[in-house]
Amino acid sequence: MLRIAVPNKGSLSETAAQMLLEAGYSGRRDPKELHHSDPRNDVEFFYLRPRDIATYVGSGALDVGITGRDLLLDSGSSAVETASLGFGRSTFRFAGPAGEFSELADMAGLRVATSYPGLVGDFLAEAGVSVALIKLDGAVESAVRLGVADVIADVVETGTTLRNAGLEVFGPVILQSNAVLVSSPEEKPGVATLLRRLQGVLVAREYVLMDYDCPVAILDEATALVPGFESPTVSPLHDPEWVAVRVMVPRTETNLVMDRLYDLGARAILVSSIHAARL
Ligand SMILES: Nc1ncnc2c1ncn2[C@@H]1O[C@H](COP(=O)(O)OP(=O)(O)OP(=O)(O)O)[C@@H](O)[C@H]1O
Numbered sequence: 563m564l565r566i567a568v569p570n571k572g573s574l575s576e577t578a579a580q581m582l583l584e585a586g587y588s589g590r591r592d593p594k595e596l597h598h599s600d601p602r603n604d605v606e607f608f609y610l611r612p613r614d615i616a617t618y619v620g621s622g623a624l625d626v627g628i629t630g631r632d633l634l635l636d637s638g639s640s641a642v643e644t645a646s647l648g649f650g651r652s653t654f655r656f657a658g659p660a661g662e663f664s665e666l667a668d669m670a671g672l673r674v675a676t677s678y679p680g681l682v683g684d685f686l687a688e689a690g691v692s693v694a695l696i697k698l699d700g701a702v703e704s705a706v707r708l709g710v711a712d713v714i715a716d717v718v719e720t721g722t723t724l725r726n727a728g729l730e731v732f733g734p735v736i737l738q739s740n741a742v743l744v745s746s747p748e749e750k751p752g753v754a755t756l757l758r759r760l761q762g763v764l765v766a767r768e769y770v771l772m773d774y775d776c777p778v779a780i781l782d783e784a785t786a787l788v789p790g791f792e793s794p795t796v797s798p799l800h801d802p803e804w805v806a807v808r809v810m811v812p813r814t815e816t817n818l819v820m821d822r823l824y825d826l827g828a829r830a831i832l833v834s835s836i837h838a839a840r841l
Pocket residue numbers: 571572573574612613629630631632633650651652700717718719720739740
């Protein structure tokens with residue numbers, strides 16, 4: 563059985579659980595359950611703190627898990643990033659009181675509060691800036707106002723938490739993070755199936771199927787405009803001057819593509835959702 567670590571709480575937990583359901587696995591019914599077995603799919607789930615997941619997977623206690631790239635790097639674990647899962651996007655940034663800091667060197671010798679000392683320590687060592695790291699568990703944006711630190715380094719999504727604390731980002735982006743699949747260095751056989759299933763969910767979310775009728779005379783132009791994932795499916799119609807085309811289109815471009823195809827001369831343009839996929 564493949565042993566999979568899933569975030570039990572926090573920003574990643576709901577979407578991770580939802581993705582696994584859409585990928586055909588059964589999940590826990592009660593949020594207090596720490597373990598759930600899905601024998602039909604030959605997997606079992608362990609619900610753990612997102613911060614601990616890379617440690618379990620890196621040690622080989624569990625085979626694979628879902629966590630944040632920032633947490634993986636902070637852990638120093640030997641787990642490896644197998645795939646990006648396209649949700650929980652954030653950046654990891656330095657921030658200080660508005661207008662006081664502009665570059666990394668400005669914080670030399672000062673106190674930097676963070677919940678990610680491994681990640682921040684490695685970044686500053688690489689940059690050759692020496693600081694005093696203050697390790698806090700969370701809500702680090704309050705550390706400056708409360709006089710515990712001069713600067714913070716933390717997850718930024720919308721920037722609202724920073725603004726509310728009177729802080730602004732400065733210096734280079736430490737990391738672009740999002741949810742990732744991590745696996746033990748010796749990858750177990752079932753990981754490839756899990757990954758294909760999760761990638762199927764991503765495709766179903768990110769793409770739609772578009773069908774349209776196309777005059778043969780403009781087929782090359784139309785397929786150049788919307789090349790699809792590999793190559794469009796082109797089928798004959800009863801009228802020899804027309805063909806039917808089926809193609810995958812990024813969901814966000816749906817209406818733009820429909821307008822362009824219509825202007826070219828395509829008709830009966832229909833869009834449908836993809837329920838599941840293996841590419
Ligand atoms: N506002 C956010 N937007 C996107 N991703 C976020 C956000 N906050 C945290 N994350 C990401 O979620 C992951 C885990 O953080 P999360 O906040 O869920 O855990 P935690 O801070 O340990 O737990 P909690 O906040 O529940 O105490 C990290 O990878 C982080 O980058």
